[in-house]
Amino acid sequence: MIGAHFCLTTPSEVASYCKEARNKFFGKCSLVLKPGSTREVSDVVALANALNIAIVPQGGNTGLVGGQIPDSSGRQIILSTERLNHIRSLDADSNVVIVEAGVILETLQNAADEAGRMFPLALGAQGSCQIGGNLSTNAGGTSVLAYGNTRDMVLGLEVVLPDGRIWNGLRSLRKDNTGYDLKHLFIGAEGTLGVITAASLKLYPKPRDQQVSFAGLETPDQALALFNLARAHAGSMLTGFELIPRIGMEFAFSHLPDTRDPMAETHPWYCLIELSIGSDAVDGRALIETILEEAFEAGLIGDAVLAENTRQAQDFWRIRHGLSEVQKHEGGSIKHDISVPVSAIPRFLERAMAACEAAIPGCRLVPFGHMGDGNLHFNISQPIGADQTAYLARWEEINALVHAIVADMGGSISAEHGIGTLKRDLLPDVKDLVEMELMAQIKTTLDPKGLMNPGKVLQMVKANTKDTKQ
Numbered sequence: 361m362i363g364a365h366f367c368l369t370t371p372s373e374v375a376s377y378c379k380e381a382r383n384k385f386f387g388k389c390s391l392v393l394k395p396g397s398t399r400e401v402s403d404v405v406a407l408a409n410a411l412n413i414a415i416v417p418q419g420g421n422t423g424l425v426g427g428q429i430p431d432s433s434g435r436q437i438i439l440s441t442e443r444l445n446h447i448r449s450l451d452a453d454s455n456v457v458i459v460e461a462g463v464i465l466e467t468l469q470n471a472a473d474e475a476g477r478m479f480p481l482a483l484g485a486q487g488s489c490q491i492g493g494n495l496s497t498n499a500g501g502t503s504v505l506a507y508g509n510t511r512d513m514v515l516g517l518e519v520v521l522p523d524g525r526i527w528n529g530l531r532s533l534r535k536d537n538t539g540y541d542l543k544h545l546f547i548g549a550e551g552t553l554g555v556i557t558a559a560s561l562k563l564y565p566k567p568r569d570q571q572v573s574f575a576g577l578e579t580p581d582q583a584l585a586l587f588n589l590a591r592a593h594a595g596s597m598l599t600g601f602e603l604i605p606r607i608g609m610e611f612a613f614s615h616l617p618d619t620r621d622p623m624a625e626t627h628p629w630y631c632l633i634e635l636s637i638g639s640d641a642v643d644g645r646a647l648i649e650t651i652l653e654e655a656f657e658a659g660l661i662g663d664a665v666l667a668e669n670t671r672q673a674q675d676f677w678r679i680r681h682g683l684s685e686v687q688k689h690e691g692g693s694i695k696h697d698i699s700v701p702v703s704a705i706p707r708f709l710e711r712a713m714a715a716c717e718a719a720i721p722g723c724r725l726v727p728f729g730h731m732g733d734g735n736l737h738f739n740i741s742q743p744i745g746a747d748q749t750a751y752l753a754r755w756e757e758i759n760a761l762v763h764a765i766v767a768d769m770g771g772s773i774s775a776e777h778g779i780g781t782l783k784r785d786l787l788p789d790v791k792d793l794v795e796m797e798l799m800a801q802i803k804t805t806l807d808p809k810g811l812m813n814p815g816k817v818l819q820m821v822k823a824n825t826k827d828t829k830q
Contacts, residue, residue, distance in 0.1 A: 361395075361403045366443065368392040377438050380421060380429055382688075385781060387430035389416075389438050396443040398518060398526060398557040404439060405555060406524025414811045415439050415522075417551035419461065419493030422485040424697070425780030427497065427550040427816045436814075441492045444557055450475055455563040456515060456532040461492025461556050468561075477563040480507040480599075484681040492556045498548035500776030502680065505732035506599040506636070507564070509776070510547065516560035517543045522553070522807040530560045545802065550778050551813040553806045567636035569644040572600075572673035573652060575664040576627030580706035582660045583631050587702070587732060589660070590633060590651050597642070600634030601732035602680050603705075608728050612679045615686040619679055622665050631661075631731070632680050634673075683728050687741055690724070692748040694758045696738040700771035705731055711765050716740055719761060720754070735775035738762060759786075779817045787817070 368374050369391055378387045395401045408415050414436040418428040430436040444462035451457070452475045459468055465486040472479040481494060483501035493499075495517070499510045507513065516531035529543055546553055577583060583603050590598050606628050613619055623630075633651075637644040645666075652664045667673035687693045700708045713725050722743030729736040740758065742751040763773045763786070773790055774783055788796055796818075803810075803818055810820050 361407070362393060362400045366394040366396065368394070374438070377418060377421065377440065378430060380423060380426060382424060385426035385429040386432075387416075387436070388432050388434035389430045389436060390434055392438045392440055394440045394443050398444070398520065401439070401441075401444070401520045401555055401557055402524050402526050405520050405522065408437060409523050409809065409811060412809060412811065413437055414814050415555070416813050417441065417492070417496070417555045419490035419496070420464070420485070420488045422489040423493060423497060423780060424695075424777045425774075425782040427778055427780030427813070428493070429781070431815060439555060441490060441555070441557070444492070447471055448558065450477075450563075451532070452477055452563070454532060455565075456560060457563055458530060458532070458558060458560050459491050460558045461490060461495070463491045465489050465491060465494060472563050473566070475563075476566060478566045479513070479561065480564055481510055481513060484684055491559060491561075495547050495556050495559055496549060496551050497778040498776070500730065500733075500735060502600055502602060502677075502730060504730060504735070504776075505601060506596060511544065513562045514543060514547060514559055515562060517546055517556055518558035519546050519554040519556050522809070522812040526557075527554075530558060532560045545806075548778070550780060550816050552803060552817050553812060555812075565638060567599075567638055568640060569637040569642075570599075570670075570673065571635045571637070571644045571648040572667040572676050573633045573648055573664055574622050574676055575631045575633060575652065575655065575661045576623055576625070577629050577631065577661045578627070580629060580709050583629060583731060584703065584706055585658070586631055586633075586655050586660045589655055589658075591732075593651050593654075594635050594647060597635050597637055597644075597647070598633070598732070599636040600632065602632040602729065603731040603736070604630045604632065604680065604683070604728045605726060606630070607724055608683050608726050609679065611686040611690060611726070612682050615689045616678065616682045619675070619682075622676060622679075623663055625663060627662055632676060634677075680728075683726070684737070684739075687726060687739060690741045691746065692742040692751040693726075694740045694752065694755050696759065696762050696766075696773075697735070697775050697777040698738055698762070698766045698771055698773060699733070699735045699775035700766060700769045702731070702734045704769050704771070705734065705736065708736075708765065708769055708771070712738060712762050715761050715765065716758060719758065720751075722746070734771075763790075781816060784815070784817060784819055 416430045441462040444460035448458040480503040655661045724741040726739045
């Protein structure tokens with residue numbers, strides 16, 4: 361169907377597809393298939409369905425919850441979308457681009473830029489993650505504040521269903537009010553309802569000017585006040601507002617080549633602020649200077665530095681985007697991808713940091729992330745000199761501690777990374793019973809044999825070769 365060259369079978373060929381970047385999830389697989397077209401995906405999925413063989417869709421393999429990794433049975437097949445890597449069309453006048461699932465996010469960003477447009481999804485893995493994976497996990501990133509999650513950038517999808525049928529929903533209309541909006545079933549479903557093969561996505565005008573600043577401050581309460589001040593002045597022109605602790609900056613300076621402290625003095629916390637200006641009528645430099653001056657006069661910040669050019673702005677963002685990667689060099693890290701109401705972030709940090717320090721004396725707390733939309737990556741690096749294996753063995757214990765605080769504050773245990781395997785068993789405790797039942801009914805309706813990425817998101821009973829009931 362797809363050519364022998366694109367059917368990987370040897371252990372050396374399949375090894376990299378069976379583990380994820382954090383080395384937390386490992387699976388077994390005897391066959392990795394790399395179809396090159398939607399029709400080939402359809403043929404493969406239809407055959408797997410007929411033979412009762414489970415399929416695990418995989419994009420750039422940058423997911424952090426194990427959703428793209430097969431189980432340990434060795435009986436699941438990985439379907440890689442890496443060869444579905446074409447930009448089918450780009451209509452700058454309509455601000456629409458149609459891309460295949462295997463297109464690298466950074467490739468799409470560059471294509472939009474060359475056309476005088478912008479695709480705003482931005483995250484640390486953008487040089488290797490694929491659009492299909494971004495869609496399947498409803499990726500967030502650093503531009504959610506202004507543009508929303510990936511879901512908000514989608515006009516239509518092309519999907520191969522678990523029985524091999526192709527749903528062609530590649531509409532490019534901003535308004536199409538004709539019944540159920542099926543695309544939202546597959547966005548964030550982590551490949552459990554079908555294989556996304558292409559998407560119709562929104563493009564946006566390129567900003568005429570961008571201003572980026574680092575501000576140093578003492579407390580998260582001050583960061584919240586600074587955010588409110590910036591939002592009051594800039595409104596929708598505030599396109600980035602990230603919170604970073606001092607220890608995160610130090611990790612970056614130690615492990616990211618060619619990075620240096622942008623500020624002369626150290627501060628307990630930092631805010632990375634970005635304004636994107638779309639009109640020549642607005643002086644972006646004057647606007648961000650006004651925000652920072654008012655913040656300084658109000659005692660919210662101790663100091664700030666403005667990027668003087670595009671390169672320096674990119675260097676600022678490189679520090680932020682590298683925070684997840686640099687923690688690997690500091691030993692074991694217990695991670696959380698949580699969200700709470702924006703107004704609750706200071707109180708959450710106060711409670712969660714105290715609880716973790718009491719549970720693990722000497723732990724190094726590295727909470728950072730998208731303060732403007734309430735999403736923090738509450739990561740905890742092991743104490744210096746601690747045994748990494750023993751430390752990571754406390755993952756579930758610390759997760760339970762942090763998640764209890766999140767629940768008490770009306771938050772979410774998965775803000776942007778998804779559920780996968782990592783948080784699957786936690787889902788029933790944080791979801792309404794009827795909601796869980798509806799999700800299971802949707803899964804059963806679209807995938808009655810339970811062959812599409814089984815065991816991810818929902819724990820369903822897998823069918824045998826003769827009985828297809830869940």
